[in-house]
Amino acid sequence: MLLRSILHDFIPNPIRNYIFSLLQRLFNHRSNTLTLVIEEVNSTGIGRNQVYDSAEVYLSTKVITPSTERLKISKSPKDKSLTIRLEKGEEIDDSFDNIPLRWRFLCMEPEKQRNSSSGNDDDLLSSPAPVTRYFELTFEKKFKDKVINSYIPYMLAKSKSVIDKERPLKLCTLGSRFSCGNVYWDTINLEHPSTFETLAMDTEAKTAIMEDLDRFVKRREFYRRVGRAWKRGYLLHGPPGTGKSSLIAAMANYLMFDIYDLQLGNLIKDSDLRRLLLATANRSVLVIEDIDCTIDIQNRRKNLNENGQFPNKPPEVQVQLTLSGLLNFIDGLWSSCGDERIIVFTTNHMEKLDPALLRPGRMDMQIHMSYLTFQSFKILVSNYLEFEGEHPLFDEIKGMFEIVEVTPAQVAEELMRSEDVDEALEGVLKFLKTKKEMIDNKDEVVVQDEGLGDGVIDEICPSQNFEISN
Numbered sequence: 001m002l003l004r005s006i007l008h009d010f011i012p013n014p015i016r017n018y019i020f021s022l023l024q025r026l027f028n029h030r031s032n033t034l035t036l037v038i039e040e041v042n043s044t045g046i047g048r049n050q051v052y053d054s055a056e057v058y059l060s061t062k063v064i065t066p067s068t069e070r071l072k073i074s075k076s077p078k079d080k081s082l083t084i085r086l087e088k089g090e091e092i093d094d095s096f097d098n099i100p101l102r103w104r105f106l107c108m109e110p111e112k113q114r115n116s117s118s119g120n121d122d123d124l125l126s127s128p129a130p131v132t133r134y135f136e137l138t139f140e141k142k143f144k145d146k147v148i149n150s151y152i153p154y155m156l157a158k159s160k161s162v163i164d165k166e167r168p169l170k171l172c173t174l175g176s177r178f179s180c181g182n183v184y185w186d187t188i189n190l191e192h193p194s195t196f197e198t199l200a201m202d203t204e205a206k207t208a209i210m211e212d213l214d215r216f217v218k219r220r221e222f223y224r225r226v227g228r229a230w231k232r233g234y235l236l237h238g239p240p241g242t243g244k245s246s247l248i249a250a251m252a253n254y255l256m257f258d259i260y261d262l263q264l265g266n267l268i269k270d271s272d273l274r275r276l277l278l279a280t281a282n283r284s285v286l287v288i289e290d291i292d293c294t295i296d297i298q299n300r301r302k303n304l305n306e307n308g309q310f311p312n313k314p315p316e317v318q319v320q321l322t323l324s325g326l327l328n329f330i331d332g333l334w335s336s337c338g339d340e341r342i343i344v345f346t347t348n349h350m351e352k353l354d355p356a357l358l359r360p361g362r363m364d365m366q367i368h369m370s371y372l373t374f375q376s377f378k379i380l381v382s383n384y385l386e387f388e389g390e391h392p393l394f395d396e397i398k399g400m401f402e403i404v405e406v407t408p409a410q411v412a413e414e415l416m417r418s419e420d421v422d423e424a425l426e427g428v429l430k431f432l433k434t435k436k437e438m439i440d441n442k443d444e445v446v447v448q449d450e451g452l453g454d455g456v457i458d459e460i461c462p463s464q465n466f467e468i469s470n
């Protein structure tokens with residue numbers, strides 16, 4: 001460093017570079033080390049160098065060594081955590097498969113005007129060079145192949161997972177319609193706290209969904225090999241308040257995928273739909289809720305007058321959107337121009353669905369979200385009351401769940417009424433008893449369908465030609 005600064009202060013630039021390269025050659029000749037230089041801008045000088053950006057993130061996860069003296073720390077309002085970066089001249093040691101590696105962060109300052117006063121360097125006066133930031137990665141020469149072919153890809157993947165974890169997820173919804181009829185994605189941070197842990201759902205069903213998602217994201221090569229678009233469709237069905245939307249949020253939080261909520265009712269034309277779908281990013285969940293109501297969109301066409309328009313509606317709000325347009329586009333062009341897409345349809349009325357939606361290959365997994373079981377109730381109790389053990393009221397509550405159908409949303413509301421465990425559970429029991437009385441009074445016999453515990457996977461559709469097991 002001392003030599004560097006002496007050279008910098010007293011020797012003109014071209015001579016300095018020459019001496020420097022000579023010294024470097026001499027040094028490298030003697031040593032058996034190799035140094036990779038990773039500059040901020042890529043080799044074309046235009047875009048950023050992905051390896052540099054990844055190194056910056058990767059090194060911020062490394063344990064700070066005792067020799068580290070200066071670090072840069074920052075946070076923007078949207079960041080989840082602090083960003084820590086190396087300061088100029090700082091070094092970090094790393095190792096990979098027992099290969100010792102040394103990272104060093106360096107900056108080449110722009111030429112200062114005072115340098116040009118000594119001489120004839122007019123160029124420097126008029127346009128000083130920008131700061132050049134770069135990392136040096138030094139290791140023994142014999143490890144060159146291993147570092148380039150294994151360590152660097154490892155570092156790129158590692159930094160990607162850090163970025164994925166740190167960045168806030170996005171929820172994209174349809175933005176307001178302009179007079180020209182255009183719609184666009186409006187983006188906000190997704191702050192839905194639902195996770196698979198908090199979801200009151202049959203444990204086996206939960207595990208099956210998580211395993212299915214894990215398998216899906218791991219299978220890039222598989223999808224490529226069999227020539228299929230890398231997408232997976234889920235159909236969530238069940239009564240209101242059973243956790244369909246919560247499951248979608250849990251899936252997005254689990255995969256760290258953004259959500260695109262496509263409210264079809266707000267769309268008019270297939271062309272809008274295509275434009276919106278093409279504007280969705282990879283690694284995202286496309287959600288189409290209440291798909292049974294979408295069939296109305298198709299049926300609305302039946303009500304068109306002889307000019308192909310709705311009577312009583314101005315031409316600019318004439319709906320030209322069709323379910324088949326949507327499905328064809330999702331299956332065809334859209335899915336082939338993106339990667340890692342999850343599509344989730346929800347419905348409260350499975351029986352109303354267009355068979356086209358259920359044809360093999362379209363919905364890979366159908367998940368039935370139904371009324372609360374005692375097992376799932378205990379998850380809610382743990383979430384809402386932070387109570388894990390056994391409780392004297394549990395036996396009676398369990399008995400009630402066998403005869404009364406209530407949704408997780410209804411019970412969650414009861415559990416929120418008190419922070420006291422006894423009081424809250426008494427409230428739930430009272431609620432269940434009232435429900436039962438209402439049923440008895442109506443003289444209705446509630447027969448619970450044996451197979452319909454909440455969150456039971458009705459069917460894991462292998463889509464005939466597509467197996468989901470590894």
Ligand SMILES: Nc1ncnc2c1ncn2[C@@H]1O[C@H](COP(=O)(O)OP(=O)(O)OP(=O)(O)O)[C@@H](O)[C@H]1O
Nearest residue numbers: 198199200239240241242243244245246408409412
């Ligand atoms: N299975 C569940 N686990 C945990 N909480 C749940 C569950 N189901 C419902 N809830 C609670 O009830 C609220 C409503 O649930 P959610 O919106 O997920 O239901 P939904 O099935 O999507 O209903 P809808 O059919 O009306 O859209 C959630 O915010 C959550 O607090």
Ligand SMILES: [Mg+2]
Nearest residue numbers: 244245246289
């Ligand atoms: Mg919902």
